[in-house]
């Protein structure tokens with residue numbers, strides 16, 4: 132028997148680890164600051180972007196002169212060992228103070244070897260896998276001259292209309308916090324100065340995912356309890372994991388645009404949490420303070436950004452061109468300016484550029500680390516771990532490898548570009564394996580028939596007849612449905628999350644052909660698919676899984692890999708149910724199907740697939756949770772154990788989940804909240820005792836006065852393989868406690 136001890140992952144009450152003072156760094160930074168002109172200081176805060184060209188991204192002709200004049204501190208979207216070396220040489224040999232440049236890019240889920248989109252990786256519930264993915268991305272990206280990635284996106288998303296839900300870890304702050312920390316570890320490693328680690332960026336600070344109506348960039352209006360208790364928690368975890376940078380978000384929060392939000396950036400992030408990294412604006416975010424309506428001029432916008440603590444101005448060039456008068460007049464203080472410059476120089480020091488500005492720009496290493504067999508193998512493994520089996524009636528899956536004829540239907544099946552998902556850095560679709568190719572490779576001696584069926588969008592049904600013909604000839608049908616990759620990601624919101632175009636109609640025709648049908652979904656957000664759920668026996672959520680997508684999907688469909696992923700986000704039945712998330716409040720009239728309860732007349736109030744849901748080709752049972760005590764003081768710890776047994780015929784993975792409810796409190800509390808999870812692998816008939824430890828931090832919440840407190844009273848613990856498949860136990864807290872907001876554990 133395996134015994135696993137697991138402390139609930141640290142989330143609340145964390146403080147950024149105090150960095151050991153580095154006197155050499157401070158001496159260097161002080162001496163540079165003393166020498167720098169106003170223009171050179173503003174230059175360090177200026178980030179310019181690269182332009183696409185036939186030979187890859189390049190700076191504009193005039194930018195080389197700006198590097199020489201010390202008027203630029205970093206570039207976004209420039210990479211390549213030889214080219215970054217060339218630009219770096221201009222900075223360190225041609226500029227007065229020889230300060231190296233930082234090269235940044237959106238390396239979100241892989242650089243050349245593309246891994247699953249972050250929402251998919253979150254479905255693995257496997258921090259080690261997520262860390263590995265970020266590690267590989269970092270190795271490849273730094274091999275191409277990059278020092279800084281604009282990832283991880285740690286925004287909580289409760290609205291699947293919002294296109295950027297694809298880039299985060301879903302709806303839950305606890306899972307989000309654990310994966311935020313894992314990604315930071317993956318990118319930054321243990322030594323930021325090593326040539327294969329890079330500065331990570333927790334973004335978008337803050338509450339970017341709470342955009343009204345799911346419309347990207349839209350207004351955010353949140354109670355302080357929800358802002359700090361839900362949306363801030365993954366940022367706090369990233370800060371505690373030592374993330375080197377944070378990006379401000381485009382949105383306002385309660386009336387104050389984040390690029391001008393001194394209370395949250397200088398106040399909470401730096402002040403209360405004690406975090407000391409560099410804050411970068413989002414693209415043109417400083418300039419956008421004008422349309423937000425809080426600045427009348429570029430100069431005013433720049434002053435607001437610097438007051439708020441936004442150090443780096445991404446592309447608006449306001450800091451470089453429009454704030455010098457405000458500094459000279461004292462409207463922006465020397466101290467404010469110098470602190471921003473100090474943080475940029477510290478970041479350069481921490482990644483090792485003052486020791487060796489060329490250490491990331493090594494042509495030989497670039498060749499060695501690109502798309503290696505190891506990287507592809509890791510991408511395939513993480514991809515398989517990210518697949519969620521939503522439904523498997525009559526054990527249709529796995530399909531037999533001895534099938535003679537398999538039909539693969541759907542445009543997305545052959546779309547290797549969509550397999551890469553949104554943000555694919557230097558990923559190339561010709562190197563990616565489509566679902567169709569993966570299935571062909573898995574069944575070399577079978578006949579694999581392909582029909583397009585329907586486009587993802589539009590009203591064309593001309594492919595239906597061929598799809599039905601092909602389905603009739605097959606032993607089984609694999610129908611690939613969903614969204615093209617351009618249908619999620621930045622600004623790509625949808626007012627309806629139902630299957631687009633004629634795809635549901637196609638599914639009806641194919642299903643009527645009478646062969647066993649498996650649907651594989653490709654999508655960057657939850658989809659509302661009640662018809663599929665009712666009529667298609669087997670449904671796999673395969674997201675966008677990256678370069679190795681086709682192999683991973685085939686591994687699962689033909690049983691070489693037993694799926695073990697779980698949903699990191701709720702799947703509604705209909706768009707009209709949004710927002711729908713598992714950690715909701717009970718209300719005074721809890722939801723039910725009848726009477727004056729919180730419900731709908733036309734759709735059940737429940738989700739189609741709840742948060743944490745996911746099946747396996749085997750089955751698991753849970754014992755009732757055993758508690759180390761029935762009553763505890765807030766300062767005690769509570770140990771919870773349960774036995775999980777594989778009761779089926781195959782080895783498989785289960786994600787054991789622990790939820791908690793504070794039954795009665797001075798403010799309303801969610802019906803349940805995730806407080807621990809562990810992905811375990813069990814052979815047939817094997818069992819494991821899983822142990823979770825709860826502490827005051829796990830029981831705490833923000834009260835009416837925004838104190839983080841534990842209150843005496845009853846709590847309910849739930850354990851199981853999903854948020855709605857749970858066994859319960861109860862305990863009492865006898866004495867309360869007030870916790871610091873940023874108390875280290």
Ligand code: NOJ
Pocket residue numbers: 207237281334413414621
């Ligand atoms: C805008 C996006 O919001 C942000 O996430 C990204 O890092 C920047 N553009 C730079 O590409």
